[in-house]
Amino acid sequence: MPSPSPTTTAEERRPAAILAIYSWDMVLALLALLGALAAFGGQATVGSRTVSVSLGEQVLAAVESASFAGLLIILATLLTRRRRWVRRAQIVTLATAIALGAVSLLLAAVVPGQGLQASALTALLVLVVDAAAILALTGQKVIGWYEQDGAMPRYISGTIAFWAITSAVLIVLQTLR
Numbered sequence: 001m002p003s004p005s006p007t008t009t010a011e012e013r014r015p016a017a018i019l020a021i022y023s024w025d026m027v028l029a030l031l032a033l034l035g036a037l038a039a040f041g042g043q044a045t046v047g048s049r050t051v052s053v054s055l056g057e058q059v060l061a062a063v064e065s066a067s068f069a070g071l072l073i074i075l076a077t078l079l080t081r082r083r084r085w086v087r088r089a090q091i092v093t094l095a096t097a098i099a100l101g102a103v104s105l106l107l108a109a110v111v112p113g114q115g116l117q118a119s120a121l122t123a124l125l126v127l128v129v130d131a132a133a134i135l136a137l138t139g140q141k142v143i144g145w146y147e148q149d150g151a152m153p154r155y156i157s158g159t160i161a162f163w164a165i166t167s168a169v170l171i172v173l174q175t176l177r
Contacts, residue, residue: 015142022079024129026076028072028097071163100171101127103171
């Protein structure tokens with residue numbers, strides 16, 4: 001009887017949560033790419049009115065969405081590797097997305113004239129799924145999968161920082177409208 005190949009054995013032990021998170025990353029990346037294209041619409045809805053958006057803000061929004069999409073695509077392709085920094089980077093990315101989304105929703109509810117849109121429920125649903133993905137990444141099977149040490153590459157931490165900073169700037173700009 002032939003013994004199973006090492007790749008087959010490793011594939012059998014890979015936690016299903018990793019593949020689910022990979023799929024979620026790809027969905028988020030696709031939405032972020034669509035957001036990068038939509039940023040060049042020239043107008044934004046604020047409360048019940050439509051306002052014009054400057055070209056600089058359009059470019060900033062497109063770059064922010066594109067950097068988020070690129071980050072998610074990179075992390076999704078690395079999720080099946082067994083390095084611990086991949087799981088840490090994924091958790092940091094999702095936690096940052098939750099924090100930025102929560103601040104954005106809170107400001108939309110608190111700042112006069114902003115008003116919550118129907119899309120706020122969709123944004124809240126995305127935040128809940130992000131939190132579920134973080135919870136899945138902290139499970140024992142997933143933690144056991146990422147067994148190899150290694151430092152997070154600077155391009156990953158730099159992309160996370162760039163995306164977080166541009167997102168924060170956009171939140172401030174949208175609040176000031």
